[in-house]
Amino acid sequence: MTDESTVKKNFLTEEIEADFASGRYTGKILTRFPPEPNGYLHIGHAKAICIDFGLAQQYGGGTNLRMDDTNPSKEEQEYIDAIQDDIHWLGFKWANLLYASDYFQQLYDWAVALIKADLAYVDDQTPDQMRANRGTLTEPGTNSPFRDRTVEENLDLFERMKNGEFPDGTRVLRAKIDMANPNLVMRDPTMYRIMHAHHPRTGDKWCIYPMYDYAHGQSDWLEGITHSLCSLEFKNNRELYEWFIDRIAEVCGHPEGVPHKTRQIEFARGNISYMITSKRKLLKLITDGVVAGWDDPRMPTIRGMRRRGFTPGSIKRFWEEAGVAKRENLLEFAKLESFLRDELNKVAQRRMAVIDPIKVIITNYPEGQVEMMTVVNNPEDESAGTRQVPFSRELYIERDDYMPNANRKFFRLTEGREVRLRSGYWIKCVEAIKDADDNVIELHCTYDPLTKGGSNPPADEEGKVRKVKGTLHWVSAEHAIDAEVRLYEHLFTKPKAEDGELMDNINPDSLKTVTGKIEPSLADFNAGDPIQFERLGYFTPDTTSTPEKLVFNRTVTLKDSWAKQQSK
């Protein structure tokens, strides 16, 4: 079937392999990814995508992308387009692009056949009455007073529903199953509701629309899907999923005589600490102005993460390594970051950028002199080559890289201590200049001309070589350009973002915008290009960045054991 050593095993692969081993399916695996186009795809959808597309790929089959467009009151073309774009960006290709609305006529014909078989009826109850008569978790429901209408009357009413004779919400078509079933989903579920809404695909052709339960299983069946993999919350619906397919098979048969019935298997959705994946709540973050939109780099949407600088590879690897099971889970965001850094480390070009600048004046360096320093672009990838970076008398370094009266554990600059400027020179701090309010505004240092390029100085008469513990990044003040740098942190303050009131858990510091001094060559990158600001983290130009006004998003910080030690 496939090279099984490449397939990470889980209960889904076990079931799939058993289904082919037992002869239930003889052809190739065919899965489907059925997003509802009522919002943008997020990291949770990415899990489903990795499973639906990834598994089919591993077993040599295909995946249909099917827009689940059964509710035109919430769905829009904008989302239909964005979903396709996001899936492509993740690197997956679908076998067929389909729409649940492709089957509206077939579904309608089947509904008529089910009415004729006395398996469906038109109910005139109000939503409130239906709810009251559904019973509760512990009590059975009661039959609708309209349940025993004649087939003729049902046929007539349903056709008139379709013809638009009744206002929204006045009638529904229901399956006639069992109002006492312990599974509430089976208590005469609604198949069609009246909705005079314009549909992005079918326009105004229909004013009745099928419910998810009446559309999904049959769509799978029509397409010959072998495995319909979905999240756990649909477990209860599986009984109904199969009921519709079985009844239709009995009453009508499959239009193309497809022999097999689709197998629905449910898995647990993946939750990630400090993130949420509820479309409703994501939308609220936007409408409340907490974030700027669906593609805000703090959003867990594919678009937001893409803009932030995440790579498709890291997202896919994250879900592969996470595995699939049926228990509630909360994956650590740190795990995602780990795979992100792992990939970025290999591909990101290194540059120097100072995001909290303090000026350094090298008092013994000739005024007006500029030297070009050769700097390696990516030590992990020799083919990335080198670049020339200007060095001069006045530089900027990171404010954090100086500390007055620092002890020996601080490897950076303090009075009397020497450090290396990466690929520059070794410098020694002589004096910190303060303003009237005692704030350090400038550091006066001296440099050692024998350390050009950052290299070690020659040994002294006794054969000893001076050493430095710290290496700092820097930019030449005269040559540096300004850039807006956006520093992101978790959007929420709690790992379980929804613990308590979501809006009380918003991290006020999720976005900090600073003006940095950056290497001139940083103007040459495009949105999405992975860059490492040395010693700070991975960054990428924002989609709004222009040559006149450069804007960078921090994708993720570098690991920082010094900061961790300090915070203890």
Add this chain to the structure above:
RNA sequence: UGGCCUGUAGUUCAAUUGGCGGAACGUCUGAUUCUGAUUCAGAAGGUUGAAGGUUCAAGUCCUUCCAGGCCAGCCA
């Protein structure tokens, strides 16, 4: 007081289907390092939710209990 599902290191998953409980991420050491990064080496971390039972042998099978999740939309 309904039906269904799930409980294995801090987290997410494995455990050849009844045969010595592992990995990844995280944590902590140490080495290396022109990024306090990377890389490398190592360590700690488990009453397998609990109690009984079957068996030579139980994470795995049986019983009971406990905890958590999903379901009462004309949403998906």
